[in-house]
Amino acid sequence: MALAVRPLKADELRAALTLFGAAIHRPPADDAGWAASARLYSPGRTFGVHADGALVATTTSFPSELAVPGGAVLPMAAVTRVGVRADHTRRGLLSAMMRAQLDDTAARGEPVATLRASEARIYGRFGYGVATRGRSVQVRADASPLRPGAPLGGTVRLVARDEIVPVLQEVHARIALRRPGGITRTEGWWAIGVGRRVHVEREHVLAAVHTGPQGDDGFAIAYPGDIPGLPRRCLDVADLHAADVAATAALWRFLLGVDLVEAVQARLRPLDEPLELLLADPRACAVTGNEDETWLRIVDVPVAFAARSYGAAEPVLLAVHDGFLEANSGVYRIADGSAERVGPLGGPVRPELECSVDALAMAYLGDRRPSELVASGWWSAPEPAAVPRADAAFATPGVPWCGTYF
Numbered sequence: 001m002a003l004a005v006r007p008l009k010a011d012e013l014r015a016a017l018t019l020f021g022a023a024i025h026r027p028p029a030d031d032a033g034w035a036a037s038a039r040l041y042s043p044g045r046t047f048g049v050h051a052d053g054a055l056v057a058t059t060t061s062f063p064s065e066l067a068v069p070g071g072a073v074l075p076m077a078a079v080t081r082v083g084v085r086a087d088h089t090r091r092g093l094l095s096a097m098m099r100a101q102l103d104d105t106a107a108r109g110e111p112v113a114t115l116r117a118s119e120a121r122i123y124g125r126f127g128y129g130v131a132t133r134g135r136s137v138q139v140r141a142d143a144s145p146l147r148p149g150a151p152l153g154g155t156v157r158l159v160a161r162d163e164i165v166p167v168l169q170e171v172h173a174r175i176a177l178r179r180p181g182g183i184t185r186t187e188g189w190w191a192i193g194v195g196r197r198v199h200v201e202r203e204h205v206l207a208a209v210h211t212g213p214q215g216d217d218g219f220a221i222a223y224p225g226d227i228p229g230l231p232r233r234c235l236d237v238a239d240l241h242a243a244d245v246a247a248t249a250a251l252w253r254f255l256l257g258v259d260l261v262e263a264v265q266a267r268l269r270p271l272d273e274p275l276e277l278l279l280a281d282p283r284a285c286a287v288t289g290n291e292d293e294t295w296l297r298i299v300d301v302p303v304a305f306a307a308r309s310y311g312a313a314e315p316v317l318l319a320v321h322d323g324f325l326e327a328n329s330g331v332y333r334i335a336d337g338s339a340e341r342v343g344p345l346g347g348p349v350r351p352e353l354e355c356s357v358d359a360l361a362m363a364y365l366g367d368r369r370p371s372e373l374v375a376s377g378w379w380s381a382p383e384p385a386a387v388p389r390a391d392a393a394f395a396t397p398g399v400p401w402c403g404t405y406f
């Protein structure tokens with residue numbers, strides 16, 4: 001079968017959503033669900049493969065931006081809704097779509113792409129690597145949950161249902177790019193990520209905004225939930241962003257103090273969210289999981305290298321191997337706070353360290369140190385003395401995190 005990948009037209013997108021839904025074992029959207037879901041599709045960014053006149057594989061992306069260490073923001077393709085019909089898997093359809101999509105991303109001048117992976121073994125071969133992670137927490141609720149010395153923060157107010165999307169959208173836009181790994185959200189993301197639950201499914205929702213000295217600087221969205229196996233009422237936090245620890249503390253204090261709630265749980269929280277330092281009883285916080293969050297594909301390595309900042313370090317020569325987008329392969333010199341390509345692979349410039357582009361993504365935002373990547377075999381070190389220099393160059397002050405699921 002010829003694997004002809006082509007962009008899908010607007011009137012083919014509902015079939016694409018239905019195909020993706022079936023691939024993740026979800027029923028087709030009804031008209032209201034489709035109206036919300038349709039908004040995530042961005043013109044010209046959806047690809048499909050047909051067989052016998054039927055769509056059998058699809059992927060899409062929406063335009064976003066990614067904050068990188070040092071504060072620069074790169075145009076980004078947010079890849080999502082990837083699915084192959086169950087009777088057409090393992091025949092190379094995803095591989096063909098990834099090729100078309102990465103070529104399209106490069107042609108659009110988007111130097112990075114990110115996605116969330118349903119399974120960890122799918123995307124590494126296409127050059128995606130885990131670049132941010134998160135932890136799941138379950139926190140026992142209490143009338144006075146935070147220790148007396150915890151930051152008080154400002155005020156927390158509930159937002160009326162009709163105001164949730166416009167108000168939170170603005171707060172998110174203001175704070176999300178302050179941390180490496182943060183991304184921008186489109187109107188379509190809000191329509192599907194929040195609007196569908198709040199307006200289409202009319203779920204009960206608690207949406208709260210924190211106001212600090214500089215104005216609104218944090219928010220939380222939570223829905224009633226269950227804890228499997230326990231007769232507890234709980235709140236499921238779907239979204240919580242805060243500009244600083246004071247706003248974080250105030251939002252958690254609010255959530256944990258809501259009446260008739262015995263626990264608050266949340267997935268994919270930042271690894272450095274200081275809950276245990278804030279709680280009166282640090283054991284009230286159980287870490288129930290650790291997951292990969294952002295899978296990052298560096299589509300244009302020279303541009304991505306030039307965009308981020310570096311710590312003070314003696315020069316490092318790093319070879320990057322990219323079998324899928326060969327133009328990225330080469331030896332890069334990181335020195336004096338910047339990075340540039342100084343030669344081809346196998347040329348006269350001998351690298352001190354070597355990695356594949358997916359393993360570069362693991363260090364790029366600061367999630368993993370080069371030394372741990374060398375120790376675990378993700379990177380190699382022909383010149384071991386370069387490892388501490390690379391650690392110093394790639395070091396970032398905080399932990400990268402995104403907080404936007406798509």
Ligand SMILES: CC(C)(COP(=O)(O)OP(=O)(O)OC[C@H]1O[C@@H](n2cnc3c(N)ncnc32)[C@H](O)[C@@H]1OP(=O)(O)O)[C@@H](O)C(=O)NCCC(=O)NCCS
Binds near residue numbers: 091094096116118121
């Ligand atoms: C994941 C999925 C998109 C893969 O599509 P596909 O067309 O079967 O992938 P390909 O045939 O191009 O596979 C390319 C390679 O990846 C491997 N691969 C693909 N999916 C894999 C998986 N889930 N686990 C492990 N390996 C996988 C294939 O074995 C193949 O390896 P090879 O080159 O060594 O032979 C498809 O199985 C699917 O739709 N799954 C359900 C929905 C889903 O999980 N979507 C992803 C959302 S993030």
